[in-house]
Amino acid sequence: MSRPEDYRKDFPILNKGDYIYFDNAATSQRPECVVDAIKDFYENSNANPLRGLYDWSVDATERYEHARKTVAEFIGAAKTEEIIFTRNTTESMNLVAYSYGLDNVNEGDEVVISVMEHHSNILPWQMVTRQKKAKLVYLEPDEEGVITESEYKSKITDKTKIVSIGHVSNVFGITNPVKEIAAYAHEKGATVIVDGAQAAPHIPVNVQEIGADFYAFSGHKLMAPMGIGVLYGREALLDKMNPFLTGGEMIEYVTRDDATYAELPHKFEAGTVNAAGAVGLEAAIRYLQKVGFDFIAEQEHKLTVRMMEGMKKLPYIKIYGSSDPARHSGIVTFTMDGVHPHDISSVLNDDHVCVRAGHHCAQPLMQFIGAGSTARASVYFYNTEEEVDRFLEHLAKVRSVMGYED
Amino acid sequence: MDLKGLYREIVNEHNLRPSHKGEMANPDLVLRGVNPSCGDDITLQLRIVDDVIEDAMFSGSGCAISQASVDMMADQVIGRSKEDAIKLAGTFMGMIKGEIKDEEQLEELDEAAALQDISHMPARVKCAVLGWKTMQKMLEHPEEAENVSSEEE
Numbered sequence: 001m002s003r004p005e006d007y008r009k010d011f012p013i014l015n016k017g018d019y020i021y022f023d024n025a026a027t028s029q030r031p032e033c034v035v036d037a038i039k040d041f042y043e044n045s046n047a048n049p050l051r052g053l054y055d056w057s058v059d060a061t062e063r064y065e066h067a068r069k070t071v072a073e074f075i076g077a078a079k080t081e082e083i084i085f086t087r088n089t090t091e092s093m094n095l096v097a098y099s100y101g102l103d104n105v106n107e108g109d110e111v112v113i114s115v116m117e118h119h120s121n122i123l124p125w126q127m128v129t130r131q132k133k134a135k136l137v138y139l140e141p142d143e144e145g146v147i148t149e150s151e152y153k154s155k156i157t158d159k160t161k162i163v164s165i166g167h168v169s170n171v172f173g174i175t176n177p178v179k180e181i182a183a184y185a186h187e188k189g190a191t192v193i194v195d196g197a198q199a200a201p202h203i204p205v206n207v208q209e210i211g212a213d214f215y216a217f218s219g220h221k222l223m224a225p226m227g228i229g230v231l232y233g234r235e236a237l238l239d240k241m242n243p244f245l246t247g248g249e250m251i252e253y254v255t256r257d258d259a260t261y262a263e264l265p266h267k268f269e270a271g272t273v274n275a276a277g278a279v280g281l282e283a284a285i286r287y288l289q290k291v292g293f294d295f296i297a298e299q300e301h302k303l304t305v306r307m308m309e310g311m312k313k314l315p316y317i318k319i320y321g322s323s324d325p326a327r328h329s330g331i332v333t334f335t336m337d338g339v340h341p342h343d344i345s346s347v348l349n350d351d352h353v354c355v356r357a358g359h360h361c362a363q364p365l366m367q368f369i370g371a372g373s374t375a376r377a378s379v380y381f382y383n384t385e386e387e388v389d390r391f392l393e394h395l396a397k398v399r400s401v402m403g404y405e406d
Numbered sequence: 407m408d409l410k411g412l413y414r415e416i417v418n419e420h421n422l423r424p425s426h427k428g429e430m431a432n433p434d435l436v437l438r439g440v441n442p443s444c445g446d447d448i449t450l451q452l453r454i455v456d457d458v459i460e461d462a463m464f465s466g467s468g469c470a471i472s473q474a475s476v477d478m479m480a481d482q483v484i485g486r487s488k489e490d491a492i493k494l495a496g497t498f499m500g501m502i503k504g505e506i507k508d509e510e511q512l513e514e515l516d517e518a519a520a521l522q523d524i525s526h527m528p529a530r531v532k533c534a535v536l537g538w539k540t541m542q543k544m545l546e547h548p549e550e551a552e553n554v555s556s557e558e559e
Contacts, residue, residue, distance in 0.1 A: 340469035342444045343413075346530060350409045358444055372445035372467065401410050402470060403418030 002295045004384050020353045020387045025378035027220045037283035041276040049275045067278035076206035081264040084231040089197040090120040092216030092231035095244040097124030107133040109161040114139035115368045116169045119361045121195045145172040145321040160190040167199035172321030173331030182211035204293050224284035228277030245270040299381040300330035310392035330379040341375040351394040407523045416520045420474035430463045435551040439540030446472040450540045476537025478518045495542040
């Protein structure tokens with residue numbers, strides 16, 4: 001059976017000093033093999049992919065396209081051409097909003113998202129609905145953070161053209177019933193977009209089983225470099241869409257007045273691509289598959305149970321989302337009576353514990369739960385029980401540092 | 407001073423038992439200052455008689471550093487002329503940015519000079535300067551007072 005220690009040695013940053021990194025929901029750490037893959041690309045096959053006719057460029061193209069194939073298999077896409085490389089989930093969501101949303105949402109239509117969304121799955125739809133005079137409808141979770149069947153069935157209607165929903169919440173950690181929502185949305189004739197930024201690092205994803213028309217995620221949350229992200233789209237939809245960005249690499253033929261576009265997926269990848277990033281993403285996916293989602297789930301569960309049990313012993317701490325640790329995907333969002341989350345984070349940083357504080361790019365959710373901001377500890381498979389214990393020890397001292405006599 | 411020392415020796419007292427927190431009866435100038443990234447949200451109220459700050463109070467919520475800093479600021483600016491208070495704000499912000507290190511100059515800030523170590527904590531700079539920035543803005547541009555002043559990312 002695996003232990004986190006078996007993997008920690010692969011992460012140079014985790015072996016420097018005594019830092020406890022509990023901000024994995026913001027970005028994960030990178031194993032050495034990912035950094036090596038990027039280095040190897042630049043040292044051994046660096047040329048501009050997709051255009052040169054010489055060996056190096058051909059090699060760079062092959063590596064880039066091989067990464068695309070790996071991504072397609074990783075999320076169960078029917079075709080490799082359905083994978084578009086972007087910078088991150090935010091860019092993927094914007095691509096869908098601009099190239100699909102604006103052309104398919106009309107006055108009086110509705111776009112359904114949830115109040116739990118990251119800003120990257122809110123702002124693009126605010127733009128589309130404002131511009132097209134359509135209505136933006138929010139699904140709301142119950143007290144356990146769950147979007148119930150009656151909730152989505154009451155808000156997805158014949159007027160709904162798009163349903164765009166997070167697979168896993170970056171604040172509650174809860175996994176939304178995306179498959180059931182997608183099936184119902186399709187019954188109503190809507191197109192389904194799933195923001196998988198927080199899901200892809202933690203649970204197996206199969207876009208066809210889910211029934212997603214579009215699925216987006218970032219590389220950096222699953223150990224790949226920053227600046228490489230993915231948009232999956234069903235070929236039939238992508239084919240009909242206009243390009244998002246125009247310029248180099250995405251054309252077939254250009255005259256002074258007009259242009260025809262390249263075939264999928266290149267139509268959506270204008271300009272020189274982040275080939276080294278894609279190669280790094282492929283290495284990260286391979287590494288992730290070696291670790292295995294079973295171990296990831298098991299370790300995250302073990303750590304979350306320990307963390308939530310320890311935090312429950314501190315009466316001044318409030319945990320948000322489900323009472324069941326199994327539904328947190330390693331994310332524990334909390335507040336402490338009388339102490340602002342930024343002070344919690346600063347005091348913990350003094351003890352070399354890294355946790356996030358703020359609104360987690362989900363301000364509507366903060367308003368919904370009635371907290372200006374919250375603190376968030378998020379673990380990954382390379383974190384240990386010993387780290388959780390040390391975190392709890394330091395957490396228990398925060399109020400005393402802040403001048404309270406408990 | 408390290409962060410915990412700073413909290414224990416300076417910040418906690420002003421945060422937990424502020425002297426100038428509350429609503430002023432008849433303020434002459436009111437301005438809200440917000441740090442959207444952290445949720446620090448204060449409303450500063452000044453009473454000004456013959457160009458002198460006769461009273462300063464604040465309401466709202468935020469982290470301990472933002473709250474303590476604005477409370478300490480009120481201590482320092484009450485009784486000063488508008489011009490003097492603007493100058494003092496410049497000194498405070500210069501200190502926090504690490505641009506002013508001259509001890510004699512910093513003495514002007516009295517107790518607020520104790521926040522000098524925030525200049526080594528980039529993540530907390532915005533918290534420390536919120537109150538001072540809001541005051542500077544309302545004194546320099548009184549026509550904008552009563553409005554929301556928001557520090558964008």
